Amino acid sequence: MALDVAAEVLANLPLSADFNRLSLAAPAIAAATAPGQFVMVKANTSHDPLLRRPFSVFEVLRSGDGTATGLTILNKRIGATTRLLYDAKPGQRIACLGPLGLPWPVIDAGTKREACLVAGGVGLAAFAILAEALVARRVKTTLFYGARTGAELFSLDFFRERGVSLVLTTEDGSAGEHGRVTAPLERHLAERRSAAAVYACGPEAMMAAVARMAMRFACVCHVALERVMGCGLGGCYSCVVPVRGEAGGFHHLRSCIAGPVMSGAQILWE
Amino acid sequence: MDLSVTIGSLHLKNPVIAASGCFGYGVEYAGVVDLSSLGGIVVKGLFLEEREGHPAPRIVETPAGMLNAIGLQGIGVRRFVDEKLPELRARNATVIVNVCGTTIDEYVEVSRILSDADGVAAIELNISCPNIKEGGIQFGCSLSGTFDVVSSVRKATRLPIFPKLTPNVTDVASFARAAEEGGADAVSLVNTFLAMVIDIETRRPKISNIVGGLSGPAIRPIAVRMVYECRQVVKIPILGMGGIVDARDALEFMIAGASAVQVGTANFVDPFIWPKLLDGMRDYLQRHSLARISDLIGTVDVESKHKEWISS
Numbered sequence: 001m002a003l004d005v006a007a008e009v010l011a012n013l014p015l016s017a018d019f020n021r022l023s024l025a026a027p028a029i030a031a032a033t034a035p036g037q038f039v040m041v042k043a044n045t046s047h048d049p050l051l052r053r054p055f056s057v058f059e060v061l062r063s064g065d066g067t068a069t070g071l072t073i074l075n076k077r078i079g080a081t082t083r084l085l086y087d088a089k090p091g092q093r094i095a096c097l098g099p100l101g102l103p104w105p106v107i108d109a110g111t112k113r114e115a116c117l118v119a120g121g122v123g124l125a126a127f128a129i130l131a132e133a134l135v136a137r138r139v140k141t142t143l144f145y146g147a148r149t150g151a152e153l154f155s156l157d158f159f160r161e162r163g164v165s166l167v168l169t170t171e172d173g174s175a176g177e178h179g180r181v182t183a184p185l186e187r188h189l190a191e192r193r194s195a196a197a198v199y200a201c202g203p204e205a206m207m208a209a210v211a212r213m214a215m216r217f218a219c220v221c222h223v224a225l226e227r228v229m230g231c232g233l234g235g236c237y238s239c240v241v242p243v244r245g246e247a248g249g250f251h252h253l254r255s256c257i258a259g260p261v262m263s264g265a266q267i268l269w270e
Numbered sequence: 271m272d273l274s275v276t277i278g279s280l281h282l283k284n285p286v287i288a289a290s291g292c293f294g295y296g297v298e299y300a301g302v303v304d305l306s307s308l309g310g311i312v313v314k315g316l317f318l319e320e321r322e323g324h325p326a327p328r329i330v331e332t333p334a335g336m337l338n339a340i341g342l343q344g345i346g347v348r349r350f351v352d353e354k355l356p357e358l359r360a361r362n363a364t365v366i367v368n369v370c371g372t373t374i375d376e377y378v379e380v381s382r383i384l385s386d387a388d389g390v391a392a393i394e395l396n397i398s399c400p401n402i403k404e405g406g407i408q409f410g411c412s413l414s415g416t417f418d419v420v421s422s423v424r425k426a427t428r429l430p431i432f433p434k435l436t437p438n439v440t441d442v443a444s445f446a447r448a449a450e451e452g453g454a455d456a457v458s459l460v461n462t463f464l465a466m467v468i469d470i471e472t473r474r475p476k477i478s479n480i481v482g483g484l485s486g487p488a489i490r491p492i493a494v495r496m497v498y499e500c501r502q503v504v505k506i507p508i509l510g511m512g513g514i515v516d517a518r519d520a521l522e523f524m525i526a527g528a529s530a531v532q533v534g535t536a537n538f539v540d541p542f543i544w545p546k547l548l549d550g551m552r553d554y555l556q557r558h559s560l561a562r563i564s565d566l567i568g569t570v571d572v573e574s575k576h577k578e579w580i581s582s
Binding site: 001002004042047048049050051052080097227228230231233234235236237238239240241242250251252257 | 291292293294298299301302314322323325326327328329330331333334335336338340343486487488515535537538539540541542
């Protein structure tokens with residue numbers, strides 16, 4: 001069940017000129033969050049902007065004994081709400097509704113598969129908790145992580161410390177491999193084939209390319225969609241995604257309650 | 271304190287109703303709100319058949335509001351009766367079904383199916399969706415069309431019928447009167463205001479349907495005015511809506527002439543709004559020493575009989 005908390009900002013860590021990591025005191029939401037789930041956030045109490053915005057729960061913060069104390073979101077300054085979140089001050093209250101949505105299916109090591117996490121930009125936010133869950137199950141996990149530039153590759157130590165292998169790419173070549181994240185992923189999948197389970201979150205074009213590539217190599221592929229959302233609970237029907245229906249038709253599924261995690265093969269990519 | 275209100279033959283435990291298109295089929299919200307605590311739930315508009323609606327993007331935010339063009343995606347009336355109504359009934363929800371049609375025959379057929387189902391309290395006739403060509407707006411923008419749809423459905427069902435009126439006409443009150451003459455038990459108003467938002471960088475409209483319906487606090491004063499105007503010319507009750515976000519807004523609509531209110535966009539922002547609205551109404555009644563909320567309906571004082579209030 002979703003909870004709505006006026007969460008205190010515990011910390012606001014600027015990561016670059018456009019990105020920040022916001023820590024929110026929402027322990028009950030954090031404790032109930034499964035990998036891939038999201039929260040609906042409103043940074044102001046006025047009507048401008050009016051609606052909440054969806055954010056992946058990036059990390060669950062825990063005290064020494066493992067009790068959940070809060071959660072973080074990875075924010076990219078784009079519009080009105082994300083500007084407010086970039087400028088948020090510790091002590092400020094931010095409305096946080098969640099946890100929402102269907103989580104990532106977490107594979108088992110026993111199946112002899114490995115997990116390939118594919119993150120584009122702010123899509124990284126969907127992977128920290130998933131990586132923890134995979135590592136806890138002793139699944140060999142690789143993060144393929146692409147960004148515009150090296151200064152926008154974040155939280156690398158979080159993944160390294162947990163034993164996740166990193167494959168980095170940047171569009172400007174300033175760190176990792178020069179180009180798109182799909183290039184090293186393709187080489188990897190060509191070798192590993194169906195032994196790999198692919199998890200993708202990032203720009204829609206990246207997820208579409210990854211989903212097609214996964215199909216080509218007979219890999220299971222899940223994507224976490226980032227659609228414009230009004231409510232997060234299935235009420236507004238704004239976040240729909242076209243999926244294959246029977247007899248060549250299609251259906252619009254609400255990515256808030258039928259997702260955000262969906263099978264990449266199910267979606268009719270543009 | 272008595273929050274109950276009467277809409278024709280329908281007795282509601284309170285005047286707060288979830289608006290169509292903003293609350294799914296109700297069951298989506300069962301985890302966050304006690305559905306039986308609401309005066310009623312108007313479920314998402316239903317045609318005879320399933321519809322997939324418009325492609326995304328379907329919404330865009332606007333100053334103190336939002337623009338939507340969903341395109342009446344829906345599961346069709348039969349699947350609703352089979353798959354959703356049993357749960358709503360089990361949860362003791364007062365279910366009002368928003369009925370859509372591309373023809374008068376379709377409105378009649380959908381209404382008949384709902385009349386035969388167990389657990390439907392009333393029908394809201396959607397003759398006002400601004401976002402699809404064949405979605406009844408051609409009826410809702412014509413006085414004779416409004417009369418024809420209402421009177422045809424009237425003959426087909428004993429359920430209370432509430433046509434939902436569009437504000438995108440010159441004189442909403444005349445449409446309320448046409449609905450009343452057609453045999454409506456009440457009128458719902460207003461649906462959204464036809465509007466448009468353009469991205470100046472790409473010069474593209476921000477939603478796929480190019481235009482959409484504006485809702486939220488931005489439209490509230492216009493909606494209140496329209497409820498007030500309709501109150502002057504029809505005797506049937508009015509279900510008022512448009513940008514209500516708190517109890518004060520709801521009370522304003524009731525004072526303007528609404529017997530009950532519907533809340534839509536605000537539920538997106540705060541799905542836990544419902545008990546807050548009811549608490550705020552009770553506080554108001556207590557503060558004004560009123561025993562019944564129904565005593566408030568249409569009591570707007572346009573003649574300034576109470577000058578001492580103004581001077582103080």
